[in-house]
Amino acid sequence: MARIICGVDVSGQRLDGRIGPDGPAVSVERSAKGVEQLGGFCAEHGVELVVMEATGGLEKLPFGLLWAAGLACAVVNPRQVRRFAEAMGYLEKTDDIDAGVIAQFAQVKNLVGQVPATLNQERLRALVVRLRQLTDLKVVQTNQRRLLNDPDALASIDEITALIRHQIRGFETAIAELLGGDPVWRALDQAFREIKGVADxxxxxxxxxxxxxxxxxxxxxxxxxxxxxxxRDSGRRSGQxxxxxxxxxxxxxxxxxxxxxxxxxxxxxxxxxxxxxxxxxxxxxxxxxxxxxxxxxxxxxxxxxxxxxxx
Structure with a gap:
């Protein structure tokens, strides 16, 4: 028996939901109030799973709030959904159509809910992302410094680089404390470091x-x-x-x-x-x-x- 799945097309301002490829639809604001309205719509129609595409982080708000409201959710790859839509003959592309396609894709793939990350997991991810950004920024500043001779310009670079290094040390410390405070992460940390060359x-x-x-x-x-x-094989051809x-x-x-x-x-x-x-x-x-x-x-x-x- 087919499950009742609501596909949600997420944009910067709106959440467009549809049950199945051509079922009831709803359009709400991408806000806490809008997500509450979407949750009520899903409850009214007995929805078992809400599915949305990964949209550069815009999906995090509805994903988290719907899970908190007791609705199982899943996030899917937008490229896969687009190819599925083309294979199914959907040449048009609107928010309403996309929501229905997402629901149909989830039904065909027999998707299940993806349990949201813990607060510690979200914090670790944010810290690691920012640490990588700061490291990349330090490399940029270092490369730019090689091309400068003016004392004021060099002083500006040095000041910014010193701040970046200070922040990098702070994030490294915060990450180490976070890993050390979780028994699973602490055990994995010790296990991984047994391999020579694997660092923090x-x-x-x-x-x-x-x-x-x-x-x-x-x-x-x-x-x-x-x-x-x-x-990459086909017939007698064995591709690389x-x-x-x-x-x-x-x-x-x-x-x-x-x-x-x-x-x-x-x-x-x-x-x-x-x-x-x-x-x-x-x-x-x-x-x-x-x-x-x-x-x-x-x-x-x-x-x-x-x-x-x-x-």
Whole structure:
């Protein structure tokens, strides 16, 4: 029996909901009051699941408030929904149509509710994102300084850089305290650091951007990070495998850390050399090392979680 699903198209000002592809619809403000009205609409029609696209963070308000009101919610990839709409023959694109397509997509995919992140998880994610922004900003200021000779301009750069460094230290301290205050994160931190080359920032990024680590299979976690080679075969043709999609921020940090680990861990050193001796392209070697590191981290996280449960 088909579930009653409400698709919601989220924009900066409005929330447009529709039950199924052509059922009852509602349009409300994207505000606490509007979400309350949307919740009442869903309760009136016996909605079991509310689904919305990821919209650059605009979906966080309705997602959190609807869950708090007891309505299960899920967030989906907008690219997948758009391709689904095209495959289903929806050539028009309006907020109302999009909401119905989202509901139909969720029905076909048999989606379930995604439990919202805890307050600590949200805080860790925010701290890690800001730390990365500050680090990038420091690099920009450092590069700009090399091109300057004027004393006033150099003094301005130095003043800004000093402030950035001060804030970076503050965020690093806050992140360390947050990780140390959670027993699961503390256990994962200790487990991850057993791998030479894995430092505090790696742990923070993984905890913030991939909280599922240690709960998924190695194949699933690699696909989640976009490090699983995807088949490109058709008939007698066997296409070259390539990676696609996934969490780019996790992938980028793994590329960097895997290169460091491959200089310290004996099995990584040997693995890298075997790939190079086999004539593998440098990018393929880079991806393989990152995937091997993620699988190792996932195994350590799984063991650490089991030990906590058994304790």
């Amino acid at each position: 920032r790696t742990v923070a990024h993984l905890m913030a951007q991939m909280p599922e680590i240690g709960t998924y299979s190695n194949k699933a976690i690699a696909k989640l990070a976009g490090l699983a080679p995807l088949a 495998r390539s990676i696609y999609g996934g969490r780019s921020q996790v992938r980028s940090i793994l590329f960097v850390v895997a290169a460091v680990v491959a200089r310290h861990e004996p099995d990584f050193i040997a693995f890298r050399q075997r790939l190079l001796d086999a004539g593998k392209p440098k990018m393929a070697v880079r991806v393989a090392l990152a995937r091997k590191l993620l699988v190792r981290l996932n195994a350590k996280a799984r063991d650490a979680r089991r030990a906590l449960v058994a304790a």
